[in-house]
Amino acid sequence: MSASPNDLDPTLRSDNLRMVGKLVVIAALMFGFGYALVPMYRAICNALGINVLSVAERKVPGNAPKAQNTQVDTSRIVTIEFDANVRGPWEFKSEKRSIDVHPGEMATVMYEFKNVQNRAMAAQAIPSYAPRRAMAHFNKLECFCFNEYLLQPGESKQWPVVFIVDPKLPRDVRTITLSYTFFEVGGKTPPEPNL
Incomplete structure (x- = not known):
């Protein structure tokens, strides 16, 4: 036969009520701590100077320090020469004959191609490098x-x-020639139109 809640020993009942009260208080304290954690974190970071970068950026808008690429070797310059060769009746050239770059610095050069034929063509370019040992860099x-x-x-x-250009390029290499040969890809070219 099961006992009803009213049949429990009065001391056991008061102990249970005290335990429930303690658990409610602990749950309320945990919620309050979780709610206060974000402002406390901000205050501690500001007091200890942990979040210095973002604080400095907020105080002086537009004057944030610019990120620098530490992999760029500014102590030397390498000249990159561009050569464009064609195998067929079309035009192919680079926009610049040469540029100077620091090893580790990213650079972009545009190439222009024009099909001057009266038919469509499939083509591809193959690169080569001089000196040959510069290819790996x-x-x-x-x-x-x-x-x-x-x-x-x-x-x-x-x-x-x-x-x-990889900064590990040997120091005695001061000029790299990048040469492209543009050629027609056989088997994929549409036939010439009949005139």
């Missing part, structure tokens, strides 16, 4: 040489080459 991030292209008659395109 010339990192292309974006290059038209990664893909084949279909160009319509008279169509012109501009493509970027985005690159970084």
Whole structure:
């Protein structure tokens, strides 16, 4: 036979009520601590100077320190020369003959291509480097040489080459020549129109 709540020993009942009261107080304290944690965290960080960067940025708008790439070797300059060769009746050239870069610095150069034929053509560029040992230190991030292209008659395109010269490039290498040969890809070219 089960006992009803009224049949419990009065001391047991008072102990249970005290325990429930303590648990309610503990739950309220935990909620209050969680609610106060964010302002306390901000106050402690400001007092200890842990959050200095964001505080400085808020105090002087527009005058935040600019991030610098520490991987750029500003102690030397490498000249990059650009050469463009074609195998066929079309036009292909770089927008600049050469540029000077610091090793580790990202640079972009545009190349222009024009199909001067009266037919569509599929083409691709193949790069080469001089001196040959510079190839391992010339990192292309974006290059038209990664893909084949279909160009319509008279169509012109501009493509970027985005690159970084590795700071580990030997110090005696002061000039790198990047040469592209643009050629027609066989088997994918539409036939010439009959005139």
